[in-house]
Amino acid sequence: xxxxxxxxxxxxxxxxxxxxxxxxxxxxxxxxxxxxxxxxxxxxxxxxxxxxxxxxxxxxxxxxxxxxxxxxxxxxxxxxxxxxxxxxxxxxxxxxxxxxxxxxxxxxxxxxxxxxxxxxxxxxxxxxxxxxxxxxxxxxxxxxxxxxxxxxxxxxxxxxxxxxxxxxxxxxxxxxxxxxxxxxxxxxxxxxxxxxxxx
Amino acid sequence: xxxxxxxxxxxxxxxxxxxxxxxxxxxxxxxxxxxxxxxxxxxxxxxxxxxxxxxxxxxxxxxxxxxxxxxxxxxxxxxxxxxxxxxxxxxxxxxxxxxxxxxxxxxx
Numbered sequence: 001x002x003x004x005x006x007x008x009x010x011x012x013x014x015x016x017x018x019x020x021x022x023x024x025x026x027x028x029x030x031x032x033x034x035x036x037x038x039x040x041x042x043x044x045x046x047x048x049x050x051x052x053x054x055x056x057x058x059x060x061x062x063x064x065x066x067x068x069x070x071x072x073x074x075x076x077x078x079x080x081x082x083x084x085x086x087x088x089x090x091x092x093x094x095x096x097x098x099x100x101x102x103x104x105x106x107x108x109x110x111x112x113x114x115x116x117x118x119x120x121x122x123x124x125x126x127x128x129x130x131x132x133x134x135x136x137x138x139x140x141x142x143x144x145x146x147x148x149x150x151x152x153x154x155x156x157x158x159x160x161x162x163x164x165x166x167x168x169x170x171x172x173x174x175x176x177x178x179x180x181x182x183x184x185x186x187x188x189x190x191x192x193x194x195x196x197x198x199x
Numbered sequence: 200x201x202x203x204x205x206x207x208x209x210x211x212x213x214x215x216x217x218x219x220x221x222x223x224x225x226x227x228x229x230x231x232x233x234x235x236x237x238x239x240x241x242x243x244x245x246x247x248x249x250x251x252x253x254x255x256x257x258x259x260x261x262x263x264x265x266x267x268x269x270x271x272x273x274x275x276x277x278x279x280x281x282x283x284x285x286x287x288x289x290x291x292x293x294x295x296x297x298x299x300x301x302x303x304x305x306x307x
Contacts, residue, residue, distance in 0.1 A: 038216060051217075066231065067231070144208065
C-alpha cells in the first residue's frame, strides 16, 4: 500500500477500513495510517518545523482518531474529519508546550525586521517566512497554515478550522497584513494583485 | 503576477514520514487497544450516597432542635465524670457509626 496523501486515497478505502476497525479488526487501521501518514505528518511539520515533534504529534492525532472512529458518521469527507482531529491535537499540543516546540530560536532575528530578508537566499527566505507565520497570533497562524496546506481550498480549510468562510477570509487577510508588517519586503506595491481568499 | 508572499506560502513544504512511522503508530494503537477499559464512574453508588447525605442533612436540621434536650439528658450523667470526657465519648460513638456507613452503602 502506498504512502499516499489526499487525492490518492479513495473514500471507499477509508469507509471500508473504518467499518472493519469499528467491527473489531484492529489491523485495518494500518491502511488508514499508511494512506494518511504523509498528510498528518506534513500538517504537523508546518506547525512545528521539527521532524521528531511532527511525527510525535501525528502519532497522537492517529491515536485520537482511532479512539474516535466510532463517532465518525460520514457527514463530512474522511479527510476533513481526520484533518480536523489532527488540527485540534496539534493546537492543543502547541498550547500546552508553548513556543519552545516551535524552535523560535532557529528563526534568524533579522527575519522579522523590516527589509532584512532582502539578502537571504530564497530557501532561507521561505523558511524564515514560514517561521514568521508560526509566530503570528494563533487564529491567523492556523488560518494561513491550513489554507495553504489545503492548497488554497477556502471551503475545505474553513470546514477543518470549524469557522465560516467569511471569518477565514478575514483571518487570512489580517494574517497576511501582519506578515507583511513584519517582513517589509512583502509590502504590497501599487498594481500588485490581491491574493485569492482575501477578496 | 502572483503575490510574492502568496507564492512562498503556496510552495511545497511536505515532509516524508520516516520509514518506521506507520509501525510506531500501529504499535501505539495496539497498546491502547490492549489496555483494559477505564473503570466507569460509579454513578449508582454516587447517587445513593448523595441522596443519603442530603437526607441525613435534612433530617439533622429538622431533628436536632428536638433531640438536643434528650441528648443533653443522656450526656448529663457523664458530666459528673467530666464534661470533656462525655463529649469525647459521644464523638467516638458518632465516629464509629459514620465509619460504618460506607460499608453499609457498599453492600447496597
